[in-house]
Amino acid sequence: MAEIAPTKSVGPEYRSEKPTATISTVVEFDNVTVLPQTPQLIALLSIIRNRDTQRGDFVFTSNRIIRLLVEEGLNHLPTVEHTVTTPVGRPYEGLSFQGKICGVSIMRAGEAMEQGLRDCCRSVRIGKILIQRDEETAQPKLFYDKLPDDIADRWVLLLDPMLATGGSAIMAVDVLKSRGVPEERILFLNVLACPEGIKNFASKFPSLRVVTAFVDQGLDEKNYIIPGLGDFGDRYYTR
Numbered sequence: 001m002a003e004i005a006p007t008k009s010v011g012p013e014y015r016s017e018k019p020t021a022t023i024s025t026v027v028e029f030d031n032v033t034v035l036p037q038t039p040q041l042i043a044l045l046s047i048i049r050n051r052d053t054q055r056g057d058f059v060f061t062s063n064r065i066i067r068l069l070v071e072e073g074l075n076h077l078p079t080v081e082h083t084v085t086t087p088v089g090r091p092y093e094g095l096s097f098q099g100k101i102c103g104v105s106i107m108r109a110g111e112a113m114e115q116g117l118r119d120c121c122r123s124v125r126i127g128k129i130l131i132q133r134d135e136e137t138a139q140p141k142l143f144y145d146k147l148p149d150d151i152a153d154r155w156v157l158l159l160d161p162m163l164a165t166g167g168s169a170i171m172a173v174d175v176l177k178s179r180g181v182p183e184e185r186i187l188f189l190n191v192l193a194c195p196e197g198i199k200n201f202a203s204k205f206p207s208l209r210v211v212t213a214f215v216d217q218g219l220d221e222k223n224y225i226i227p228g229l230g231d232f233g234d235r236y237y238t239r
């Protein structure tokens with residue numbers, strides 16, 4: 001059984017009495033960003049982790065977490081200085097996004113993250129990659145991909161809510177790199193990771209960035225993340 005991650009008091013600084021909750025395991029990779037462990041995020045994660053949560057609430061709550069991930073992910077894209085004039089005729093020295101983007105979802109669970117990306121980036125192009133376990137070799141196998149023709153010129157937001165061993169994510173990045181996408185232009189957005197997956201993935205691709213909501217304690221003997229939330233795709237789509 002994996003070591004239990006520490007519990008920490010969670011809450012705003014102005015409150016003296018704060019509840020304790022298990023927060024994300026700390027990971028020592030410069031290219032991994034874990035969302036701030038706010039009371040809101042922990043409460044949302046507590047809903048989707050709960051086995052008694054019904055599909056409607058699971059979908060609604062996952063979508064809220066995905067929205068937080070997308071908003072944080074966009075902070076890692078390049079911006080340039082951009083001054084605008086306000087309705088009262090004054091200049092405001094701001095920023096604008098630079099560069100074209102596209103989403104790529106790792107089917108099927110990653111497709112659940114597409115709408116969150118569309119909600120923030122209107123008419124964003126979205127590619128798909130299907131990777132499944134080969135029953136004979138137990139290794140991940142590429143079954144299908146459909147990617148924008150000009151993907152090599154874009155920043156890619158790679159979408160998969162669960163990072164377990166990292167096998168599928170690694171294969172997906174290999175596909176993107178084979179289509180000419182430089183590693184430093186890939187951003188992996190993820191709801192729940194574990195130390196094994198983070199280590200395998202982030203150390204293999206030190207130039208890409210990972211944005212995750214939480215790094216859990218580990219994997220069980222069936223490679224489910226623990227304590228985890230079960231099978232994300234089943235809970236989002238079918239259960």
Ligand code: URA
Nearest residue numbers: 162224225230231232
């Ligand atoms: N995929 C899931 O849906 N859940 C896990 O725990 C691991 C991989």
